[in-house]
Amino acid sequence: MLKIEIPGEGIAELKYLVLDYNGTLAADGKCSERVKELIKNISNVMEIYVLTADTYGCAYEEIKGLPVKFQRVDPLNGGEDKKNFVEKLGGEYVAAVGNGKNDVKMFQVSRLRVAVIGKEGAFFGALMNSDIVVTSPEDALELFLNTKRIVATLRK
Template sequence: MLKIEIPGEGIIKLRYLVLDYNGTIAVDGKCSEKVKGLLLDIAKTLDIYVLTADTYGCAYEEIKGLPVEFHRVSPLNGGEDKRTFVEKLGGEYVAAVGNGKNDVKMFKASKLRVAVIGREGAFWEALMNSDIVVTCPEEALELFLNTKRIVATLRK
């Protein structure tokens, strides 16, 4: 469990990190070695789930062997699938990271929401429903290894 005290806001208790794949931790279907290394480090503290409609069809192979649980969501109703998944985990303990339209419902059900504006862009409503916005997957994942960045951004 990861406990983060936000001055003026209280304590955030996180157990789960739920990640979108394409556009969030991967670019054009490929996950970088740096991202894979960050996931290995984060898995020491949080349970990690990757939820994806798998646009490029290679997500499972890209993350095979990493300490993450892979779930394919519907290409037509993935937003609802992601929301349901987060709610079943217990959204009050979930940090969600995404960039797309199908991440909005997941964000609304999560305690901490991080949007990534990477090379594939980001859906405007995902940005509007996030707590923190970053410009690449590495920055998003590093937040969970250096939580003072979260504190600095969210404090009152």
């Protein structure tokens, strides 16, 4: 678990990292080796889930062998699926990372929300419902290994 004291906001106790796949961790369905390395490092302190509508059909193969739990969501109702999943975990313990329209509801019930504007872009609503916006999956994941970045961005 990560405990992050954010001045003026209190302590965030983050047990779970919930990640979207396409456009967030991956570009055109492919996940970089650096992203995989960062996921391995984060798994030492947080339980990691990858939720995806799997647009390219290769997400499971791309992340096979990583210390994550994988779940496909409905291509038409994925936003609701992601929201329900986070609520079952206990949203107050969840850091969510995403970029798409189907990530907005998940963001709304998560304690910490990170939007990624990568090669595939990002949905405006995801940006508006995030706490932090970054420009690469690596930057998003590195936040959880160097939590002072989160503190510096979110302090009042």
